[in-house]
Amino acid sequence: MKDAAFGALLALQFLTRLPVPLACPWTPATRRWAARAYPLVGLLLGALVAALGTALEGVLPTPLLALLLLSAWVALTGGLHLDGLMDLADALGSNAPLERRWAIMKDAQVGSFAVLALVFHLAWKGALLWALLAAGASPWWLVPVAALGRFGAVGLLVVVPAARAEGLAHAWQQSLTRGDLALAAVVPLALAAWTPGGLWPLLGLVAFITFYGLAARRAFGGINGDIVGAAIEGGELWLLLIAWSWWSFAMA
Template structure:
């Protein structure tokens, strides 16, 4: 029992080290098989990042207005993750927006330089999150919505590995360990952890949100297969950013419509 717990903890450390700058024990064993299995904890990493961001927001909001606290929280989040997902979004936008063939798109996505499509995407995603979070910050549901945005978006992005082919040069890809398909067990754990914050939100609205997210995921998956032939690590980062923004937008719209109340 203890050995199983230790193994799962080591998988979590691997996932945490891959998707954030948070220090993990140096003794953590690494292998491609373990790294692939660690995909089950992508959403758990999101929860950890969400909790740390929330702490920063609370501390800053004690001395500065909510909008400034949101700005500080976003800066902290970018430093905490090394802008990992934002970089993926920019690369995806440049590649798919600027390439006319699959080969050209993949080549552009590997380029470390950023182009117009990537720049515009970054500006809009960061501006969008700032505006949405600033409005959500005055809501009593800010905490569960923020946590859900971090956890569910990573669960949805990570789930693409399960049923979508991987494309790019495996020998030169930072996502090589994640290229093989997930087992059903990994997908279930990923999804359950990603949905934990739902217990603090109205069930009916969360059910609608999940259905919408699954529909968008299906469309996004088809789009990736059409444009690239499958997914890359960059597209997972781009998908995570888009879903995080969508989750915030959904709940803010519910608040504006008067639909989001406890027990409603």
């Protein structure tokens, strides 16, 4: 149980900017429990943003509420996954050979493709939040979106090999098995059963991660931390689109 508690705190420390005033041990056991807790951390993030939305729904105009929720979402994660998205955009946008793409991804400088990716990604995310709220959807739809997005990251870590024997993604993979992926799936499956139409986001996530994993292997030979982080952002955007589509058409 001690490893499980440390693992949950490690996941919270790694995926959010919520204060964790404790040094968590970095061991194979805690890494495994941390990966299993990824969707649980997503559930917490989604619940915090949804609670804010519920408190202010009807108080703020819908566009401002959507912008506030997006701002809170980014603040809680510290933009960690957005950084991965930007690095990936610069690398892919370069159209350079593989080794050069890796060098660009590791470069701390931000290029034009990173800026474009960030602007359009946040614009689409904000617009979909606005559209969901305008369609009458509850802010609590963000709970399965955030949880499933982080479950997708666990799926990538378990199924798609690291491109290089270095970095956090590779270190994490050394401790993970498909059994850990199955345990991480408990929260997403429970949310799918609880959320109206929840099966569609789950199936949509599987399709997204399958395609994304294949694309990562083709473009880079595998994954790294930036690619996993970008998958969380891309997965959330895709899930918001699915949620809006379902709510707008199935509930109409």
